[in-house]
Amino acid sequence: MSLMLAGGLAAFRWSEQAGYRALADAAVQQLELYSAGLDIEIARHESIPSIMALDEDLLALLGTPRNAELQGRVNKRLTNLNVRAGSLSLFVLDPAGRVLATSNWYEPDSTMGSDLSKTSLFTEAMQGGQSRSFIASSDRGAPEYHFVHVIRQQGLISGLAAVKTSLEAIESMWTALAAVSPSDRLLVVDENDVVIMSSVRAWKFKSANPLAPERSIGPFESSKYPTQAIEPLDIQPVRALEHGTQLVQLASADAESSTGLYVAQERAMPRSGWRLITLSDASGVRSQARGSAVGGAAVAGLAGVLVLYLRQRRRAIASQQSARLALQEANDALELRVEERTSELHRANEALVVEVAERRRTEEQLRAAQGDLIQAGKLSTLGQMSAGITHEINQPLTALRALSENTCQLLAIGRTADVERNLHTIAALTERIGRITAQLKSFAWKASVPADPIPVAATVSSALEMLRNRLEGTQVEVHVDVPKRAWVACDPYRLEQVLLNLMSNALDAMKQTPVKVLHVEGRIDGERIHLQVSDTGCGMSEAVMQRLFEPFFSTKSPGEGLGLGLVISSSIVREFGGVLRARTGTSGTVFEFDLTRVEVKDHA
Secondary structure, eight states: OHHHHHHHHHHHHHHHHHHHHHHHHHHHHHHHHHHHHHHHHHHTTTTHHHHHTTOHHHHHHHHOTTOHHHHHHHHHHHHHHHHHHTOSEEEEEOTTSBEEEETTTTSTTOOTTOBOTTSHHHHHHHHHSEEEEEEEOTTTOOEEEEEEEEEEETTEEEEEEEEEEEOHHHHHHHHHHHHHSTTEEEEEEOTTSBEEEESSGGGTTOEEOOSSTTOOOOOOOGGGSSOSSOOEEEEEEEEEOGGGOEEEEEEOOSTTSOOEEEEEEEEEETTTTEEEEEEEEOHHHHHHHHHHHHHHHHHHHHHHHHHHHHHHHHHHHHHHHHHHHHHHHHHHHHHHHHHHHHHHHHHHHHHHHHHHHHHHHHHHHHHHHHHHHHHHHHHHHHHHHHHHHHHHHHHHHHHHHHHHHHHHHHHHTTOHHHHHHHHHHHHHHHHHHHHHHHHHHHHHOOSOOOOOEEEHHHHHHHHHHHTHHHHTTTTOEEEEEOOTTOEEESOHHHHHHHHHHHHHHHHHHTTTOSOOEEEEEEEEETTEEEEEEEOOSOOOOHHHHHTTTSTTOOSSOTTSOOSOHHHHHHHHHHHTTOOOEEEEOSSSEEEEEEEEBOOOGGGO
């Protein structure tokens, strides 16, 4: 099989290279003929503007542009010259770009009096003394070429002589030749890599990507083409061939051309700045090469079969003598190997059972330690808040004492209405103390509640309520933007612990900053809810950012933190199905995580 593949591959390569070489040779010859014909057609009219500049009446008209009699004689003379030259039209421009005389003065769409000062053929001629310009006709898109020469009198520019000639005849000849030989394609691209002439009419005025990748295309004057949107004609180089030709891949969706491999030959036309490209269909080369590969593989296969037969006949005699002995030895070795493998599997199974039991015990211990660590984080947070909580409860207790004494005095003098109002106030204060203690009790409780749907906004408000005493007098602006329809299924107290830890860190980071803004934002994104806690603090360095979630790492002063808050918060968020991340914001630090959203119909 390897010999057949090698023989087939060698035959395929040889036949393919020979086919491409033949196409490349033919492409070079055709390119010379096409290029010479196009150059001759362009050069045939190049000297006409110089001939026009020798006419005395024309020179006199440039000096007296309002002389109607002189203008009429020049028009007729240009008409006769245009017929003899076989061009489309001849015309004369004054230095301002206005047409003074033209060979088509008698036609309804005559260019007499037209202002051509904004066109490239006028501006380039005024700058360089002459210009060559391709402009497609606006009605049929036929290729037209303009030669413009500056006319000087006494060293000054007195006007311009121009000729417009059509290249449609030579393009029609290419189209006819392509009909006879449909495997060949011919196209001319200008300096903007736009196809301006082609034997395939569907390719005209499409953008042909350059065969040389280093060539760049700059901005171009789109008014030269009949359409503003230049569609692409995708020609991709595959590999280089002989004589400077290339094998290219053509991808085209029009009906006049086919996709596939072509041999491309390119020639520059310095006179016009164009490039002439021929494309020869290379699909037949691959078909011929495959046929050669089949033949080569067949010959190699026959030779290989003969060699294999002779070798196998020699081996068969020797193998018959040793087969019985080898079979017996293999059977004995197999039985021994099965016995050894069975023993190994039994020992491995016993070790695996021991390892599984050990891993289960380790996981149970890890979960227990993790729960204790989370509870320690809660108690640490409560300890840091104890002073503020004591102040929060002392305020209503002081008010209760004063109201009780005032109520006794009011009751003694019979002011029952004031007594009733004091009693309502006392009831409200006791309810406030109950809310504070209940909130602390639920936050400190170690056991996790069932994962029922909870509103994120309420959890954020509960965390801020626990920080209310710390926020008083700090001049911190708190901005909360959490949608009411944002609900998640998780332990509310553990989520509150995460938010409380992130908010506390944000307040610590803003102690020394003049602008203090705490921003809590919630955003719904499909099935996820993204939460962000950001501050306007001093921020963190890259080195600190990389160690944020390491246990016992803290940027606070000794005694102010254990370095476990972010570790515990990250673990809680991970249990909820999210990831806690930190990044540097526009000012300060941003902590963010996302949770799975729960749809609650009654609160939508």
